[in-house]
Amino acid sequence: MRPVASLALLLAVATLASCAWAPPRPWEKGELAKPAMQFDADRLESRIQEHVYQSKEAASGGYGVGGGGCGCN
């Protein structure tokens, strides 16, 4: 991984998070509970997307581990 790009991403994420940092209290989590706010709420759709890209690009990763292999790449 290129150090400059990784550092730039880290700084961008840290800056964004620190500017918006105000962790919610239990009664403030209504928006966070909405389906659209979940990561990978639709498992089958996420799997299809990840695997189509895996078969079209040089490599894949980041979303999870444990899927095992296939002959598509």
Place this chain on the structure above:
Amino acid sequence: MAAALALPGVVPAGAAAQSIPDEGRVELRYLDYRDWQSGADRMRVKSPSFHVMKPFAGTWIAEGGLVYDGMSGASPRFHNTLSGASGEGVRDYRTAGDVKLTRYFDRYAVGVGAAVSSERDYLSRAVSVDFRWWTDDRNTTLAFGFAGSSDRIDPVNEVVVGRKRHTLDFLVGVTQAVNANAILQSNLTVSRGHGYYDDPYKSLDTRPDHRRVVAWLTRWNQSIPAADATLRLAFRVLRDSFGSTSFMTEAQWVQTLPAGFTVTPGLRYLTQSAADFYRDPPFPTGFRPGEPYSADTRLSAFGAFTPSLKIAKSFERGWTADLRVDFHRQRGSWRLGGDGSPGVEPFSARWIQGGVSKSF
């Protein structure tokens, strides 16, 4: 080996998944995929899939899935021994299944899973363990995952027989509720494998027998109550020991509409450099006996855009239905910050998927 559908993964859960779901969920999905180059159809895949998740005994979740891929056509142009041009078109199928069991405790959850995938010329088996721990206020979740897979390759052209590939995957991730309207997830995955990585259906294809892929994915979901919408952002940096580095960014806008509808336009962009041993056309330029070599265009340098559109509707009694269309196009000239690999034809694909789910 041309199969093009998904296997399960240990996916770090969002902040809402720190407690066991109240309801089970069953989903059916159907994928229709095709790709082409310069007006010539290449691969076509039709794939139904199924997934079910059910909580039980108060602290457990069982889930599992099945998928079937039926594919036909030809792989991208150049030097394929199985291709429409050679008269030996690809016709294959894949069946795969997975199961996972998760136990929830007060401040953490532990899951174990297993998966198997079988093609005519490829068999893969995998096991996984994941651990999630969350803070007392449930605003921060740490995820750790470990998986191992063992693959066996028996190509139909018998250029090799019974070759193996073993892979270990590691994940560490954090999910953070940033504020009442934003949630962040950042995952680092490391995949280390050894064994047979050549493509037996591509002439002269010889790749290293070890591979390490490091990927850093960060996602940010931002609720925008004034617009009754959600902005979903993702960015990934990936480094492959084969020599390729890629950057991916994606944005989706989830717009809530009346009558239970949502519409989600999206755009994804990927740019990647070529693998060290990739050689541009004309085939077999750059081939040297005894050295790694591949003309697989997936290992070339290119950029790719994928616009998408999804429409979903929620019905009474826990039913939902959705339809999603993605259009994908790769070009060497779309690579960011420099020229892509020359001589590679633009590649296009589109896939349509429809799903129905029911909570119970």
